[in-house]
Amino acid sequence: MLDAKEIREARTHKAGRARDIAQALGLPEAALVAAQVGHDAVALRPHPNDLIPALGALGPMMALTRNDACVIEKDGEYTDYHGGDHATMTLNEGIDLRMFPRHWVHAFAVSEQVKSGLRHSVQVFDAAGDAVHKAYLRDGADMAAWTRLQSDLALPAQTDTLALKDREPPEGARINLDKRDILLKEWARLTDTHQFLRLCAKLKMNRLGAYRIAEPPFVRPLAPSAVDTMLRAIQVAGFEIMLFVGNRGCIEIHTGPLRRIEPMGPWVNVLDPDFNLHLRGDKVAEVWQVEKPTQRGPAVSVEAFDADGVLILQAFGVPKEGKDTRTAFTEIVNGLPTQETTA
Structure with a gap:
């Protein structure tokens, strides 16, 4: 080295x-x-x-x-910080982050x-x-x-050499077929989207593993091209969505419209004044339409994964008081092509 x-x-x-x-x-x-x-x-x-x-x-x-397939860039200020040892966050309209200090x-x-x-x-x-x-x-x-x-x-010791560890391998889809019936039964009883990952952990599986063994109306497999189709449909419709992009240590969130979308080779680029998204469309291997029950009605998302089963991005309708776009978002998502209908 x-x-x-x-x-x-x-x-x-x-x-x-x-x-x-x-x-x-x-x-x-x-x-x-x-x-x-x-x-x-x-x-x-x-x-x-x-x-x-x-x-x-x-x-x-x-x-x-960023992750290997997507980069998100947001302009704003690092205000409204909520600290902690295991998870922290900033909550504002510009820079909206979920951070995992370890x-x-x-x-x-x-x-x-x-x-x-x-x-x-x-x-x-x-x-x-x-x-x-x-x-x-x-x-x-x-x-x-x-x-x-x-x-x-500044650290007391300023050194130009780092002690680095080996990269953790991707987890991939963790499936527990023996718990499928329990998964579906408990999934139907959810009242908040944040309960889902706790349910998966309890059943010794992860997000992607649960999607692969679930069934309608909870999930529908979409074509990899569905992400690009969805982004362009939202741009035309002109309403706000929430986009989550991240890695193991940080998730960054955009809430707002998509104004300008430009392709460049394999990249799909959103180039707005205060928000940029750069997505490698050729690295999208698996896409799911997901529905989770909540107290405010079903929360529908589109979630894209790469070939290693790593989450690339998630998209949701905006559940804000007075301008709830979840219905309009769901209508677009319901029209996206399923994986089975593509060549």
């Missing part, structure tokens, strides 16, 4: 996004960033309880969360020269060195608060 000096030298000869450069060098992305410590990066305390309040003091930011293992304040000038960010990685979340300063950000963040959260 390259040492920090060799990584810095190699990076000067490569252009492009850090993730792509790291892959080309055969490195975890965190190792690429850590090599800049002492130059244009500062190693920080990584827990959200430390980072997010400090980000909240910066003002306008762009929040970025995966926030390495963090850095980064100042790098790009074509548009000097770009400042906080970047968080998991134990294997994969990106969990990134926060970029926007015009108007408080630079005095940026200086304080680096000073207040």
